[in-house]
Amino acid sequence: MSARILDGNALSATVRGRLAERAAALQSRGVTPCLAVILVGEDPASAVYVRNKVAGCEKTGMRSLKDSYPADVDPAVVFARIAELNADPTVHGILVQLPLPRQFDSDAVLEAIAPEKDVDGFHAENVGALMQGNPRFIPCTPYGVMEMLKSQNVPLKGAEAVIVGRSNIVGKPMAMLLLAAGCTVTVCHSQTRDLAFHTRRADILVAAVGRPRMITGDMVKPGATVIDVGINRLQSGPDAGKLCGDVDFASTKDVAGLITPVPGGVGPMTITMLLANTLESAERSARETKK
């Protein structure tokens, strides 16, 4: 049997259609949702994501601002720009593209963003709110994954969920969301003994590692839902230059029940949820000013 493929581009199109309607409604009240993106350095992958974010805004009827800085910029310049954006009432979302160059204290940068404009959901206050079960902004990638699961009515209550990866931007918030939804959650990482023992128990397996094709079909339970968050550019071999996930699609597609492809899976949904958070922020601020 071959797994059903969960098409992130198709789901994105549906969700973005609804977002565009909400953006138009705000627009008719004189408010244009606006996302500010800060990019430091010349990493080509980051440049692609930022371009996708800016294009996503335009197509959904939102405004975007983009500030690019050279890799050796003085962090004080970036902090000053964040302060300016925090104070600008026409800006509803602020995102600083990660990773940042070495001279930056990334945590300090994330803490500098006003929590009510932190559409990534990375500010400590927002991380805390998510953990307490009362999120202000849900981090975009795990949020997108939850929407993908919901769109397919994947049963979550009592399901065994296994996440490979424990980063602040993917693995940890993913664990919180699946836990809140009623899954029994296991989080694996580089020190996990016998990774396959864990992954084979998963009804829902989320791979967020950054290692091309490391999850192979023999590590997957038959019928499982497999979510591939990984985005890797292959350096060598017959597919050199191509994008691939952390899941070996060829060997997994005949074992899994449902699987997300790379590209065209979680990536587009991440951007869609960023747009959703920005719109939500603009709606909240419009409600505040009306009061």
Ligand SMILES: NC(=O)C1=CN([C@@H]2O[C@H](COP(=O)(O)OP(=O)(O)OC[C@H]3O[C@@H](n4cnc5c(N)ncnc54)[C@H](OP(=O)(O)O)[C@@H]3O)[C@@H](O)[C@H]2O)C=CC1
């Ligand atoms: N689709 C999307 O929208 C997004 C995709 N990504 C992609 O997802 C992937 C993960 O990103 P991110 O979370 O930021 O990455 P990080 O590098 O921050 O985290 C990777 C995690 O994988 C764990 N890990 C590394 N090697 C192994 C191993 N051999 N076995 C088990 N666990 C291992 C690490 O463990 P330890 O903590 O012990 O080091 C770490 O927790 C990347 O490919 C990234 O490009 C990221 C964000 C959004």
Ligand SMILES: Nc1nc(=O)c2c([nH]1)NC[C@@H]1CN(c3ccc(C(=O)N[C@@H](CCC(=O)O)C(=O)O)cc3)C=[N+]21
């Ligand atoms: N502050 C911050 N917030 C982030 O959300 C954030 C970040 N920093 N740093 C990097 C990661 C990575 N990330 C992706 C977003 C979209 C695609 C995406 O659109 N992928 C397309 C393909 C893109 C391509 O062709 O390269 C796809 O999977 O189909 C991928 C990865 C967001 N991240």
